[in-house]
Amino acid sequence: MKAPHTKRPNPIADDGDEFTFCSTCAFSAACLARGLGKPELRELHVLVEHIGPFKEGEHIFREGDEFNAIAAVRGGTVKTYVNDAEGREQVQGFFLPGEVIGLSAISQGRYPCNAVALDTVILCRFSFTSMAALATRMPGLQAQLFRLLSEDIGKAALLAGNYSADERMAAFLISLSRRYAARGFSASRFQLTMTRTDIANYLRLAAESVSRVFRRLQDEGLIRVDRRDIELLDIKRLEELARSVLRE
Amino acid sequence: MKAPHTKRPNPIADDGDEFTFCSTCAFSAACLARGLGKPELRELHVLVEHIGPFKEGEHIFREGDEFNAIAAVRGGTVKTYVNDAEGREQVQGFFLPGEVIGLSAISQGRYPCNAVALDTVILCRFSFTSMAALATRMPGLQAQLFRLLSEDIGKAALLAGNYSADERMAAFLISLSRRYAARGFSASRFQLTMTRTDIANYLRLAAESVSRVFRRLQDEGLIRVDRRDIELLDIKRLEELARSVLRE
DNA sequence: ACTCGCCCTTGACTCAAATCAAGGCGCAGC
DNA sequence: GCTGCGCCTTGATTTGAGTCAAGGGCGAGT
Numbered sequence: 001m002k003a004p005h006t007k008r009p010n011p012i013a014d015d016g017d018e019f020t021f022c023s024t025c026a027f028s029a030a031c032l033a034r035g036l037g038k039p040e041l042r043e044l045h046v047l048v049e050h051i052g053p054f055k056e057g058e059h060i061f062r063e064g065d066e067f068n069a070i071a072a073v074r075g076g077t078v079k080t081y082v083n084d085a086e087g088r089e090q091v092q093g094f095f096l097p098g099e100v101i102g103l104s105a106i107s108q109g110r111y112p113c114n115a116v117a118l119d120t121v122i123l124c125r126f127s128f129t130s131m132a133a134l135a136t137r138m139p140g141l142q143a144q145l146f147r148l149l150s151e152d153i154g155k156a157a158l159l160a161g162n163y164s165a166d167e168r169m170a171a172f173l174i175s176l177s178r179r180y181a182a183r184g185f186s187a188s189r190f191q192l193t194m195t196r197t198d199i200a201n202y203l204r205l206a207a208e209s210v211s212r213v214f215r216r217l218q219d220e221g222l223i224r225v226d227r228r229d230i231e232l233l234d235i236k237r238l239e240e241l242a243r244s245v246l247r248e
Numbered sequence: 249m250k251a252p253h254t255k256r257p258n259p260i261a262d263d264g265d266e267f268t269f270c271s272t273c274a275f276s277a278a279c280l281a282r283g284l285g286k287p288e289l290r291e292l293h294v295l296v297e298h299i300g301p302f303k304e305g306e307h308i309f310r311e312g313d314e315f316n317a318i319a320a321v322r323g324g325t326v327k328t329y330v331n332d333a334e335g336r337e338q339v340q341g342f343f344l345p346g347e348v349i350g351l352s353a354i355s356q357g358r359y360p361c362n363a364v365a366l367d368t369v370i371l372c373r374f375s376f377t378s379m380a381a382l383a384t385r386m387p388g389l390q391a392q393l394f395r396l397l398s399e400d401i402g403k404a405a406l407l408a409g410n411y412s413a414d415e416r417m418a419a420f421l422i423s424l425s426r427r428y429a430a431r432g433f434s435a436s437r438f439q440l441t442m443t444r445t446d447i448a449n450y451l452r453l454a455a456e457s458v459s460r461v462f463r464r465l466q467d468e469g470l471i472r473v474d475r476r477d478i479e480l481l482d483i484k485r486l487e488e489l490a491r492s493v494l495r496e
Numbered sequence: 497a498c499t500c501g502c503c504c505t506t507g508a509c510t511c512a513a514a515t516c517a518a519g520g521c522g523c524a525g526c
Numbered sequence: 527g528c529t530g531c532g533c534c535t536t537g538a539t540t541t542g543a544g545t546c547a548a549g550g551g552c553g554a555g556t
Binding site for chain 1: 502503504505506
């Protein structure tokens with residue numbers, strides 16, 4: 001499950017493309033190394049550990065675990081969640097390839113939530129202590145870390161709003177669409193890797209409401225859903241619906 | 249309105265107490281400099297600008313303004329908010345003395361929200377660029393910045409939950425109580441510096457609901473409210489109510 | 497092929513909070 | 527002191543989403 005990165009025979013490429021300096025690190029480069037020069041990438045590179053694959057349902061970390069590393073998703077989908085006092089699951093986020101998990105753990109030194117694989121997941125793990133040490137010598141890396149952290153504050157605030165079930169769902173779908181599109185996948189058709197209950201717990205709805213919202217949006221011709229397969233038929237109108245949630 | 253800090257005749261104190269190294273910077277020290285040594289404090293000190301006072305209703309920054317500084321509240325209360333597509337105000341937070349505003353602006357280089365003074369507010373402002381530069385030479389300061397940013401991710405997630413009006417209100421009151429207590433004020437009695445409408449927009453309730461929740465909690469003997477003056481009569485039971493929101 | 501279990505959908509009913517409507521209170525300014 | 531305007535409260539009614547209950551359908555494992 002744990003493969004020290006340095007054992008992999010992938011020499012740092014010599015061309016100028018920062019995203020190919022190590023084929024298996026494309027995503028970590030995209031997540032953390034944007035804007036860094038090649039010597040810096042070389043140093044960052046040795047901190048990377050590839051871990052996984054995790055199977056569906058396997059936990060990556062659990063609430064209360066000691067924090068020591070942040071991780072970038074390379075493949076699959078990760079769900080983070082907590083259980084509230086009544087045992088109900090509150091989903092905090094879904095993380096697609098290229099996204100970074102674990103940042104909220106920095107302040108406490110412990111993970112404040114659970115992270116579980118929704119399908120087969122592989123990760124790049126970075127020791128946070130080493131990253132921070134490296135960042136003191138690399139203003140670009142430090143800036144990137146500040147940026148990532150700050151971004152997450154804004155993301156967390158989005159769902160806090162006071163929106164209707166339809167607005168929340170539209171925002172969720174548009175967000176997924178854009179994130180897939182940014183990674184080169186189709187913006188209009190993709191697989192939902194999470195259950196209806198997961199979506200409900202993320203959007204703060206009942207699972208039945210998720211079902212009803214899907215039906216409503218389908219009847220209005222905005223989407224087509226068949227189990228986990230979803231197609232966005234009218235992205236314009238979905239964006240319109242999502243507009244107040246996404247603040248555009 | 250803008251007073252370069254270095255012009256103030258407050259020499260750095262020579263005793264060992266980090267909170268008195270500059271009497272007017274006590275709060276900035278508490279916010280940002282915790283754990284730093286005296287030579288580092290000395291360097292941080294020259295970055296500080298005291299600004300204000302802002303009068304009630306004056307804006308500190310507005311959505312879209314260029315980001316260049318974070319600020320620590322030294323006195324008064326700051327409200328941050330955005331207006332959604334329908335023009336409704338969404339309050340993102342209230343900031344009391346000792347708390348830092350503006351962190352969510354880092355990722356975009358622009359403030360993603362408005363900040364307004366609810367009463368007479370004075371601030372310590374720090375150029376973020378200089379702070380970040382300093383942080384590369386001071387691992388302790390860098391760690392502190394990471395910690396603050398990470399903390400805010402967690403805070404933002406709290407209100408995203410799916411809680412009843414009573415639970416949200418109890419959590420709000422307990423949070424205020426603890427934050428006042430941490431600054432040496434009474435934990436059980438304080439002034440609400442914001443209107444009912446502000447509280448409603450923060451807790452995602454209607455203003456009428458805020459009024460009714462106050463009445464309900466008062467009738468049950470948990471609090472006593474008289475206009476802006478509030479007393480927490482049964483903190484134990486309030487904490488019990490707030491427990492699932494605050495995740496304890 | 498069968499069956500069990502999980503995931504999902506649908507319908508009926510309930511309920512918490514929003515909305516609509518009216519009026520009270522306190523304070524700033526005349 | 528009076529007046530007007532915010533701010534706040536209270537009551538009546540509505541409504542969006544939750545809850546409860548029932549059943550359908552796919553897929554994994556035998």
